[in-house]
Amino acid sequence: MDQVNLKKLAKELNLAVSTVSRALRDSHEISPKTKERVRELAEKLGFQPNPHASSLRQNRSKTIAVIIPEIENNFFSQVINGIESVTPDKGYHVLIYLSHEDYNKERDILQLLRNGRVDGVMISVSNTTTNMDHIEAWRQNGFPLVIFDRTCEDVDVPNIMTNDAEMAFKATEHLVKRGCKRIAFLGMAGNLSISNRRKAGYLAALEKYRIAAPPKVVELTAKDYINRDLLKQIFQEQPRPDGIFAAIEKFAVNTYEVCKELNLHIPKDVKVISFSNLQAAALFDPALSTIIQPAYDIGREAANILFKIIEKKMLMPYEKKMILPSQLIERASTAITS
Amino acid sequence: MDQVNLKKLAKELNLAVSTVSRALRDSHEISPKTKERVRELAEKLGFQPNPHASSLRQNRSKTIAVIIPEIENNFFSQVINGIESVTPDKGYHVLIYLSHEDYNKERDILQLLRNGRVDGVMISVSNTTTNMDHIEAWRQNGFPLVIFDRTCEDVDVPNIMTNDAEMAFKATEHLVKRGCKRIAFLGMAGNLSISNRRKAGYLAALEKYRIAAPPKVVELTAKDYINRDLLKQIFQEQPRPDGIFAAIEKFAVNTYEVCKELNLHIPKDVKVISFSNLQAAALFDPALSTIIQPAYDIGREAANILFKIIEKKMLMPYEKKMILPSQLIERASTAITS
DNA sequence: ACATTTTTCGAAATCGTTTGCAAAGAATTT
DNA sequence: AAATTCTTTGCAAACGATTTCGAAAAATGT
Numbered sequence: 102m103d104q105v106n107l108k109k110l111a112k113e114l115n116l117a118v119s120t121v122s123r124a125l126r127d128s129h130e131i132s133p134k135t136k137e138r139v140r141e142l143a144e145k146l147g148f149q150p151n152p153h154a155s156s157l158r159q160n161r162s163k164t165i166a167v168i169i170p171e172i173e174n175n176f177f178s179q180v181i182n183g184i185e186s187v188t189p190d191k192g193y194h195v196l197i198y199l200s201h202e203d204y205n206k207e208r209d210i211l212q213l214l215r216n217g218r219v220d221g222v223m224i225s226v227s228n229t230t231t232n233m234d235h236i237e238a239w240r241q242n243g244f245p246l247v248i249f250d251r252t253c254e255d256v257d258v259p260n261i262m263t264n265d266a267e268m269a270f271k272a273t274e275h276l277v278k279r280g281c282k283r284i285a286f287l288g289m290a291g292n293l294s295i296s297n298r299r300k301a302g303y304l305a306a307l308e309k310y311r312i313a314a315p316p317k318v319v320e321l322t323a324k325d326y327i328n329r330d331l332l333k334q335i336f337q338e339q340p341r342p343d344g345i346f347a348a349i350e351k352f353a354v355n356t357y358e359v360c361k362e363l364n365l366h367i368p369k370d371v372k373v374i375s376f377s378n379l380q381a382a383a384l385f386d387p388a389l390s391t392i393i394q395p396a397y398d399i400g401r402e403a404a405n406i407l408f409k410i411i412e413k414k415m416l417m418p419y420e421k422k423m424i425l426p427s428q429l430i431e432r433a434s435t436a437i438t439s
Numbered sequence: 440m441d442q443v444n445l446k447k448l449a450k451e452l453n454l455a456v457s458t459v460s461r462a463l464r465d466s467h468e469i470s471p472k473t474k475e476r477v478r479e480l481a482e483k484l485g486f487q488p489n490p491h492a493s494s495l496r497q498n499r500s501k502t503i504a505v506i507i508p509e510i511e512n513n514f515f516s517q518v519i520n521g522i523e524s525v526t527p528d529k530g531y532h533v534l535i536y537l538s539h540e541d542y543n544k545e546r547d548i549l550q551l552l553r554n555g556r557v558d559g560v561m562i563s564v565s566n567t568t569t570n571m572d573h574i575e576a577w578r579q580n581g582f583p584l585v586i587f588d589r590t591c592e593d594v595d596v597p598n599i600m601t602n603d604a605e606m607a608f609k610a611t612e613h614l615v616k617r618g619c620k621r622i623a624f625l626g627m628a629g630n631l632s633i634s635n636r637r638k639a640g641y642l643a644a645l646e647k648y649r650i651a652a653p654p655k656v657v658e659l660t661a662k663d664y665i666n667r668d669l670l671k672q673i674f675q676e677q678p679r680p681d682g683i684f685a686a687i688e689k690f691a692v693n694t695y696e697v698c699k700e701l702n703l704h705i706p707k708d709v710k711v712i713s714f715s716n717l718q719a720a721a722l723f724d725p726a727l728s729t730i731i732q733p734a735y736d737i738g739r740e741a742a743n744i745l746f747k748i749i750e751k752k753m754l755m756p757y758e759k760k761m762i763l764p765s766q767l768i769e770r771a772s773t774a775i776t777s
Numbered sequence: 778a779c780a781t782t783t784t785t786c787g788a789a790a791t792c793g794t795t796t797g798c799a800a801a802g803a804a805t806t807t
Numbered sequence: 808a809a810a811t812t813c814t815t816t817g818c819a820a821a822c823g824a825t826t827t828c829g830a831a832a833a834a835t836g837t
Contacts, residue, residue, distance in 0.1 A: 104823095106822095106823055106824085107823065107824060107825095108823075108824095118823090118824080118825095119824095119825080119826075122823095122824060122825060122826085123825090123826090126825085150823080150824065151822085151823050151824065153822085153823080153824095154822070154823035154824040154825085155823085155824055155825075156824095157822090157823085157824080157825095158823085158824050158825045158826085159824085159825070
């Protein structure tokens with residue numbers, strides 16, 4: 102790899118390395134004439150500065166890390182898309198890490214990055230994360246960090262999320278207005294902030310509408326077969342739920358699967374609504390009513406805020422806790438059946 | 440950031456920097472006793488070597504880049520997942536770049552990486568890529584590179600893909616056996632290798648089964664509304680197709696949408712089968728018959744091969760062109776209606 | 778013509794790690 | 808005992824770009 106570097110350019114042009122460097126960075130202390138000469142040769146030889154040398158010297162990597170629990174989930178894909186909508190313009194690169202919903206992996210990844218490899222981190226915590234020490238350590242270190250979607254209130258770090266509680270309230274309200282009397286909430290096991298917020302909205306709606314039946318909070322997992330078993334149990338109890346509010350897309354899919362198996366008709370026997378960013382939800386049998394999160398915007402805004410922190414700009418108060426609204430789309434799965 | 444570095448460790452231990460470095464890299468030329476002392480302090484102070492300094496010195500970044508056309512597509516998410524299943528163990532980091540199906544962006548990204556930022560690249564080319572010069576330039580440069588899924592035969596670079604033609608043949612055959620007489624192929628506009636391979640399989644099946652109706656190859660785009668208009672036209676022609684083979688998942692979705700709008704019944708009026716990695720395809724109305732690609736495996740194998748190249752190991756012949764088989768899943772959208 | 782400022786450039790230090798080489802001491806062989 | 812290896816460590820030079828500092832050279836002012 103006979104890479105062309107500053108030294109080579111300098112020799113060729115009969116200039117000092119420092120002059121070439123300055124010329125390429127458009128320094129005021131280089132004459133227009135030499136700048137032109139330098140740029141021309143650099144262009145011709147296809148010179149590109151070695152990023153490691155730059156990063157080492159400037160103590161700045163021009164790279165950020167995104168840590169997410171999983172990637173086979175439309176929501177996180179859209180977030181990444183949103184992030185990528187700002188990074189190239191900033192001249193930044195994006196490293197992806199998956200925690201696979203494992204606290205230990207998450208901690209190790211964060212640990213791994215405490216050496217200057219990245220200038221900042223965006224993270225959505227795993228659902229097994231109960232301890233926020235690893236996040237807190239970063240914050241205290243003064244390392245730029247933002248948390249999105251799966252936030253943690255305990256730590257003083259910018260949060261970018263959606264109005265989970267409000268939308269959960271609306272979703273539950275929607276089911277109530279469609280005539281459901283026994284609404285179950287399908288949340289993620291663990292102590293996830295979004296699960297808690299969504300559960301709170303669910304409970305608030307039940308209370309507001311004075312639903313007689315006691316709240317039914319079901320904690321599902323990452324494993325489909327376990328979820329299906331649990332759901333089967335629940336649908337075989339008497340009286341069974343006539344409304345399902347799934348806090349996670351995957352759980353709505355599990356519900357559909359189980360209903361098909363048990364010959365329960367959606368929406369006649371059970372109405373279903375779910376948080377989901379799946380475009381194809383409209384094609385389901387029946388079309389699934391969803392709460393769509395502004396995933397792309399969450400990614401974009403989170404990235405913007407991270408860059409503000411990296412650039413040591415002051416954050417507006419609203420940027421410390423940004424809430425982007427979701428959207429409820431009614432479809433056949435919550436239709437009234439006469 | 441009072442980062443702890445080798446110099447600090449050395450001073451503290453009253454050793455030379457080089458000794459500390461060697462001790463941490465477990466060099467044979469350091470006595471077990473000093474190794475222990477060094478490791479202990481390094482552990483205590485939480486020393487982590489600066490990756491930029493290492494990369495600069497060793498001319499090796501421990502990072503690979505993945506360039507994909509888009510990320511809001513289950514297939515590519517699964518590929519990334521597969522890649523990530525091997526990278527951490529190798530101590531490697533993964534940069535993600537999106538070409539957004541734009542040849543110029545793709546070229547620029549590749550250009551951007553020709554400076555040592557990464558040790559290798561995995562790419563799935565955009566559908567506007569007709570010119571392979573940028574890939575060829577990399578190859579000639581001796582830079583480690585593998586192409587997956589959307590490969591290009593012209594260039595002598597390891598390919599990892601699925602048996603597109605064969606599965607396209609089987610999908611078409613499947614429609615024929617389900618009684619379809621006029622089967623249309625929905626491919627991506629542009630000169631994409633996978634489109635061509637899948638088209639070839641489609642045509643071969645039509646020929647083998649001596650289908651009277653002339654082949655109908657429809658070229659769709661990235662824009663949903665354009666696709667829907669085109670599909671509407673096609674379904675309003677007489678005679679209209681009674682079978683649709685979508686080479687891309689998105690096109691099957693478009694087909695469903697249009698059929699709903701035109702009140703065409705799937706599978707009675709039209710049968711549909713599609714390449715797709717969407718788990719929820721089984722929940723569609725009707726459940727969509729799919730050809731599932733081994734996306735995760737493609738990612739994993741592609742990464743493994745890339746690492747072999749990076750480590751300058753010889754490739755087995757089959758690794759230069761690896762074909763991982765897809766799987767055809769019959770569902771209601773191609774069922775026989777009596 | 779001289780002094781002063783401004784412009785333009787070069788030498789060298791720096792970032793933190795790795796590594797070739799030398800050197801000192803210990804262990805072994807002759 | 809001398810000569811030889813082997814073990815263990817330190818010194819210093821890389822890697823390539825940036826940046827501080829200072830020195831010419833040119834432009835300006837008196």
